[in-house]
Amino acid sequence: MTEVHGRVWRSGKPVDGFAFSDISDCLADDDTLVWADIYDPDHDALTALAEELGLNLWAVEDATAPKERAKATVYSTHTFFTVYAVQCLTLPSDDDVASTLARHRISAFVLPRGLITVRLPPVEGGDPNFGIDQVSQRFDELGGQEHGVGALVHGLLDVVVDGHFDAVQALDDDIESLEDELFADDGPRRGLQRRTFRYRKDLVELRRVVLPMREVVSAVKSRRLDSKTAPELDPLYDDLYDHVLRASEWTESLRDMVTTVFETNLSLQDARLNTVMKKLTSWAAIIAVPTAVTGFFGQNVEYPGFSTVAGFIVSSAVIMLLVAALYIGFKRRDWL
Template sequence: MGEAHGFRSPPQVAAPESAMSVVAAFLYHEGKRLRPVTLIDPACEHIAKDDFVWIGLSQPSETELADIAGNYGLHPLAVEDAGNGHQISKLDVYGDQLFIVARTAHLEGDHIAYGSTAIFLGKNFLITVRQGSARSHSELRAHLEITPDLLREGPDYVLHAILDFIVDGYFPIVEAIEEDVLKMEQRMLAAFLTREEVTRIFTLRRELVRFQRVLGPMLEVGRKLVNLQLPRLDEASKPYFRDLLDHMLRVESAITGIRDILISVFEASHLLEQQRQGAITRQLAAWAAILAVPTAIAGIYGMNFENMPELKTQWGYFVILGVIAAVCIGLYIRFKRNHWL
């Protein structure tokens, strides 16, 4: 199916519904769009075996969900889950129908916002219900419509295309966070991390942990699509779902790698900070030792004792200055060789 986020969609013809929640609703014949349908149009009762209806809804009302459930015989529990935008990813079988919930994700600043897409797959129909998703399926539908050979394969191939489109939407999130983390790693090597940057590290780590929790059930859905015998899925579609599962595993691996980098950035920054503080401490100790020599000698000769024979020495002043200079220079050279200065 290719990278869905790279599609460029032509102008979309709107379905003949007054409700804005109906994004598109069409009957497809031999992979080509035949005509629009309505939510209460009993299209599946009067179409050919190889034709199917694809309906896309966004934030539908309870009335619209009830209409489409009654028309297509959808299970009430599945309809209830489809109206819940916070449902975890899952795959359920209701008779000869499949019901799948897939979590969508998009970046909002440093935070990952989530939505959901519920998918009903039955005899000659596929219905999607988007809740809180930032990416419309219009570009995906347009891409598939210009490649009718894929649409001709049936709604199970459309199911794969939708799930692949959702999973492909994860990659820009991972890539954007990874780029920020790598830049943060470079800054860490040059200077101390600021309080804001440390806070951001923990914010990104928290978002990635949450992302992994969302991805876990999605992986389970992918494994079921690959390994189980499910109604309405052609055996020939299994390789496509294996490719989908591989994409999910790549996302999971990338998230794990970014989390490891974040931890290493924080730990390395902490170690470098300790190292720099140790270097500063050694420098201060070295200079203190050097300055202690003239201080000690000056302190001895500043005690004003009368019985100090050196006080009457003619060249004593210059001798003491020479001793101070020699000892200080010797200490400086010693500390320099030991890389304390």
């Protein structure tokens, strides 16, 4: 079901009573700034709005098309971009399969005096309004309408990038916990291999979201430099771009880390198996000695000491000496 929310600022002050039907009138007023947020949009209504505002129809199709990648496109009258906000989910302790991340797709049309965001329901679950309320808050913190629509776009992208940082930090902590489990005295708990694959899959999905953000922020920043509007926001966009680069580099390093965890776990499993095999082989050799000696003395043939106490004592001494020699030898080689 389509939900529409928004805010209007006129002469630098917020105005109550936002109406979806008044968007075009607000955008036509030089002293007005409008932000319209459309959740789960109706395609026909969105197309009609696009025709009224002169938005590119292919961009409208991209805003509602499934599985669209994060990207940015600059048109003559507006800029269109698609990004993904990421939310960390809390899963049951016994769930080693479900994803720990929920992606929220946000498409935006940046106009000279307005911003129209189009959000689709998250497929993986999570709060449908995740992070969207923070956009207005950060816009107000920057001074509101004083810096124009650039401050509103910066607030949106800043919230998205901060969500990426939170997701990367959460995955980093989870992967470090896997490393601690690997070298625990009692060994890793059950399901470590599945959890490793889950984090690896989450990192692949996060990488697809984080890496294209460089293109998005760069395109928005370049369009701002061309328009020469609110130059005081340029350092903020530079800082935002730096955060995007850091998130990308962090994601790449985590991919290497989770691969190392996976390979180390296999190596440790081989090492544990070798230790078990050495112990089993050692005890089998030790047990074979009394079996061989008693089997020899149990033959139905006469030999020195047959049916005498001396023969029993000699056989027992031979068993004890050989067993002790084998035990000491294996112990020195760390097989026992």
